[in-house]
Amino acid sequence: xxxxxxxxxxxxxxxxxxxxxxxxxxxxxxxxxxxxxxxxxxxxxxxxxxxxxxxxxxxxxxxxxxxxxxxxxxxxxxxxxxxxxxxxxxxxxxxxxxxxxxxxxxxxxxxxxxxxxxxxxxxxxxxxxxxxxxxxxxxxxxxxxxxxxxxxxxx
Numbered sequence: 001x002x003x004x005x006x007x008x009x010x011x012x013x014x015x016x017x018x019x020x021x022x023x024x025x026x027x028x029x030x031x032x033x034x035x036x037x038x039x040x041x042x043x044x045x046x047x048x049x050x051x052x053x054x055x056x057x058x059x060x061x062x063x064x065x066x067x068x069x070x071x072x073x074x075x076x077x078x079x080x081x082x083x084x085x086x087x088x089x090x091x092x093x094x095x096x097x098x099x100x101x102x103x104x105x106x107x108x109x110x111x112x113x114x115x116x117x118x119x120x121x122x123x124x125x126x127x128x129x130x131x132x133x134x135x136x137x138x139x140x141x142x143x144x145x146x147x148x149x150x151x152x153x154x155x
């Protein structure tokens with residue numbers, strides 16, 4: 001089940017709610033364990049190799065990775081976040097590093113909430129604000145990654 005809902009200032013913030021066929025502890029681990037992140041993170045043409053992921057699962061810690069092209073071509077994309085809040089297995093809040101090369105001079109804030117939904121987990125994800133029209137590209141990328149995450153947690 002997937003639902004992309006426009007948030008206030010829809011072109012500025014991404015808001016996605018999904019129900020995953022896995023307990024929330026497993027979803028939380030999928031966000032905080034580098035082995036797990038390597039299995040699902042990134043758009044179709046990119047991957048995040050385990051050796052390029054660094055996660056310090058604590059408030060004030062870092063959540064960083066570098067994606068590389070799956071076809072072995074040139075091009076890498078590194079992202080970094082500071083962990084602002086971490087409540088296992090309920091909540092992760094991250095603040096991105098600015099990325100001037102991507103016209104993101106200000107940080108975005110990612111908030112991931114994990115809610116019990118019977119034997120499944122409802123994940124509510126928000127990310128923003130983005131400079132217009134960047135939110136649409138970000139939403140598409142996150143949805144592809146969450147499709148992979150859904151397959152990973154049931155596999």
